[in-house]
Amino acid sequence: RTRVIVIANQKGGVGKTTTAINLGTALAAVGKSVLVMDIDPQGNASTGLGISKEQRATTVYEVIIGHAALEDSIVASAIPGLHVVPATPDLSGAEMELVGVPRRSFRLRDALNAYIAKTELGKSSGKDLVKAEAVLQPYDFILIDCPPSLNLLTINAMTASHGLLVPLQCEFFALEGLSQLLRTIDLVRGSLNPQLEIQGVVLTMFDKRNNLSDQVADDVRKHLGDKVYQTVIPRNVKVSEAPSHGLPALLYDYKCAGSQAYIKLAGELIQREKAL
Amino acid sequence: RTRVIVIANQKGGVGKTTTAINLGTALAAVGKSVLVMDIDPQGNASTGLGISKEQRATTVYEVIIGHAALEDSIVASAIPGLHVVPATPDLSGAEMELVGVPRRSFRLRDALNAYIAKTELGKSSGKDLVKAEAVLQPYDFILIDCPPSLNLLTINAMTASHGLLVPLQCEFFALEGLSQLLRTIDLVRGSLNPQLEIQGVVLTMFDKRNNLSDQVADDVRKHLGDKVYQTVIPRNVKVSEAPSHGLPALLYDYKCAGSQAYIKLAGELIQREKAL
Numbered sequence A, B: 001r002t003r004v005i006v007i008a009n010q011k012g013g014v015g016k017t018t019t020a021i022n023l024g025t026a027l028a029a030v031g032k033s034v035l036v037m038d039i040d041p042q043g044n045a046s047t048g049l050g051i052s053k054e055q056r057a058t059t060v061y062e063v064i065i066g067h068a069a070l071e072d073s074i075v076a077s078a079i080p081g082l083h084v085v086p087a088t089p090d091l092s093g094a095e096m097e098l099v100g101v102p103r104r105s106f107r108l109r110d111a112l113n114a115y116i117a118k119t120e121l122g123k124s125s126g127k128d129l130v131k132a133e134a135v136l137q138p139y140d141f142i143l144i145d146c147p148p149s150l151n152l153l154t155i156n157a158m159t160a161s162h163g164l165l166v167p168l169q170c171e172f173f174a175l176e177g178l179s180q181l182l183r184t185i186d187l188v189r190g191s192l193n194p195q196l197e198i199q200g201v202v203l204t205m206f207d208k209r210n211n212l213s214d215q216v217a218d219d220v221r222k223h224l225g226d227k228v229y230q231t232v233i234p235r236n237v238k239v240s241e242a243p244s245h246g247l248p249a250l251l252y253d254y255k256c257a258g259s260q261a262y263i264k265l266a267g268e269l270i271q272r273e274k275a276l
């Protein structure tokens, strides 16, 4: 019932965080229960969803290093139906701290599976669970926002996921990194997570005034065919203004082209998931 | 005589590679001898400077892991006065391979110092050096392009450098990461490289149609004062088109606003260096 989708691309600045925030919000807006998990030490997804520094006492760092259960790190956002596992810069120490630790690539998956098992339990034994159990809400979607790197944090997220959503900026350098990303997915599928599929590729920051955008879009569709979403996210200044107000674009300016594109993307994603 | 400048910012997509390529080219255009060192496994700086896959047989990976001297990895670019140490995806394995190795943060510095010492040697003993020594050219500037992360590769580059040049995209998320970057610089200065200074901050992808750019620019100048270059790099489509032709913007379209801004930046950088 819970679909876990990792949003990853080692190329920097391609719209991973913006997609996690706004796709998450659009899914919540149509009634899905969503958890956005921020595993980037920059903590941009946490900030863009209005999570204050004080609310980040327990983050995915504590979950991965082993001190906390997933539910200890979950905070509600101002968006109905959307919860967040926040991140802080402490997370950048996780990779070195896990060197030599057994099953270090599976820490996130183990924590997620424990959480999902508890929510299943909650279902079967009705409402008489103790408080801690009772708030264990099953999510329809868990979206994991990754740092711009194929490091242990990103590998943990890929190992814990059913599908990978790749935001692809319509620029030349972003295209160059795609083959390295596809190789990494094959490696993860071969050794850590055989079920990992490319859920989709979404073209971001498309600028209709710029030929390069069209060229990149044509190139990607030629190579990856149906994996590429029909919905294209346009470059739209409201999208980049929204995070400074701690709001997703959908709440900052619902009518803008960026918000409307993310709403369409959510609709298309739900269609794809139904077809599975 | 050789100034080593690391171009770093863990925020992705802020213009690190574009700055390394075009600032490097502009410095070469005014007669400086320049080495651009690509330590990002994505290899974007190598591609943007027209270095083919075949020319990347020896990269900074071999230099850092210890098998090759720096001069073994240097290739000439099509730009007079500009050489490149290229990168390939192999580089992403370096961090894990160096775990437990002594002085792992100093590998790049040791390699650079060995190279610079040889060029000094070349100076003192005249032209009668053997072929290998004779090509050891002293550079005026070595620019190191980093991946979007504060990992061991970036720490190596910071440890090997005199100054840090921070490209800062005029966007909210890019501003959020600045304090984490400044903390890391203090850590490196405290333990690995006391001489590391912030050489400057350069505002990139400035869009005069967008209030956000002005707000970010004002905010940064308020916090960092004179460290921020007067020259601002505008968002300019020619700059993002140039890499698909394997050319720096200065060779792709010399007259465009992006190229002219990088030429001005080079001039301002040389002024700052003279004042030291």
Ligand SMILES: Nc1ncnc2c1ncn2[C@@H]1O[C@H](COP(=O)(O)OP(=O)(O)OP(=O)(O)O)[C@@H](O)[C@H]1O
Pocket (backbone or CB within 6 Å): A011, A012, A013, A014, A015, A016, A017, A018, A019, A040, A044, A146, A147, A148, A204, A205, A206, A233, A234, A235, A236, A237, A239, A240, A241, A243, A258, B010, B011, B012, B013, B148, B171, B172, B173, B174
């Ligand atoms: N559709 C869009 N239109 C305009 N600006 C956008 C759009 N999508 C993202 N941005 C802006 O571009 C910048 C990069 O986007 P974002 O931070 O989401 O990318 P990222 O891949 O998460 O970056 P990183 O690699 O650092 O994690 C941000 O400043 C963001 O606000």
Ligand SMILES: Nc1ncnc2c1ncn2[C@@H]1O[C@H](COP(=O)(O)OP(=O)(O)OP(=O)(O)O)[C@@H](O)[C@H]1O
Pocket (backbone or CB within 6 Å): A010, A011, A012, A013, A148, A171, A172, A173, A174, B011, B012, B013, B014, B015, B016, B017, B018, B019, B040, B044, B146, B147, B148, B204, B205, B206, B233, B234, B235, B236, B237, B239, B240, B241, B243, B258
């Ligand atoms: N002044 C500019 N105007 C327009 N586009 C630009 C400009 N500077 C950079 N770009 C484009 O923006 C994208 C990001 O720039 P670039 O790749 O140089 O950033 P980066 O910081 O090196 O990214 P990464 O974090 O992945 O290493 C690239 O596609 C580049 O072509």
Ligand SMILES: [Mg+2]
Pocket (backbone or CB within 6 Å): A016, A017, A018, A040, A044, A146, A147
């Ligand atoms: Mg991000």
Ligand SMILES: [Mg+2]
Pocket (backbone or CB within 6 Å): B016, B017, B018, B040, B044, B146, B147
């Ligand atoms: Mg780069």
